[in-house]
Amino acid sequence: MPARLEHVNIAVPDPDATASILQTLFGWHIRWSGASMQGYSVHVGTDDDYVALYAPGHDMAPPAKRYRHWGGLNHIGVVVDDLDAAEARVKKAGFKPASHADYEPGKRFYFDGPDGVEYEVVSYS
Template sequence: MTAHLEHTNFTVANVDATAEWMCDLFGWQIRWAGPSIDNGRSVHVGTKDHYLALYSPGNPHKATDNNYKTIGGLNHVGVVVDDIDAMEEKVKAAGFVPENHADYEPGKRFYFHDHDGIEYEVVAYS
């Protein structure tokens, strides 16, 4: 039996605001929202098969180091799109700054950071 990734869970400052821009930008939906551990709140946002579990304890601590140099750090979240140019325009319209563009085999990609400093990779395969 082969396993597949169902979800990933990470901490953000405001789960509802983050879920809202994800729904607008990526066309996802909120699958569940409610109270969670440590008097926090969680929102599950994504598709029927895969989602991100967004969590906030209400008063999260800011990241203190470069995640790429921190064991257990979240480096980036990757999303696949059909039309990378259209998605880049949506990313800009949402107030994010696309950067680090690259064409590579087998596709194209760019990155952006959200309001919490989380990096997203957007990729379209040829």
């Protein structure tokens, strides 16, 4: 069996607030929250995979520009069954979908979500 991606870990100012938004947008749930690595984390996602939202207990440097740094986070890709419904939730939450595209094998759009993190929402239906 090949390896699978279980989670990504990103630093955010308020893990609880970001988790709440991601629950609303993607139907995810909180898997765990608590003290971690001199800070606080919330794991939000599905039973199989999640995004770890980490707030350190110290000052942070400003975010680096996406697509311009080796090892930088460019975006997080999320697969949905109904792209139109997902886009409606994104808009209702006050975010602006952009860069719509049809490509083999699916359709997608991007949006800048909470904390300056870009999300790609894709459907293969």
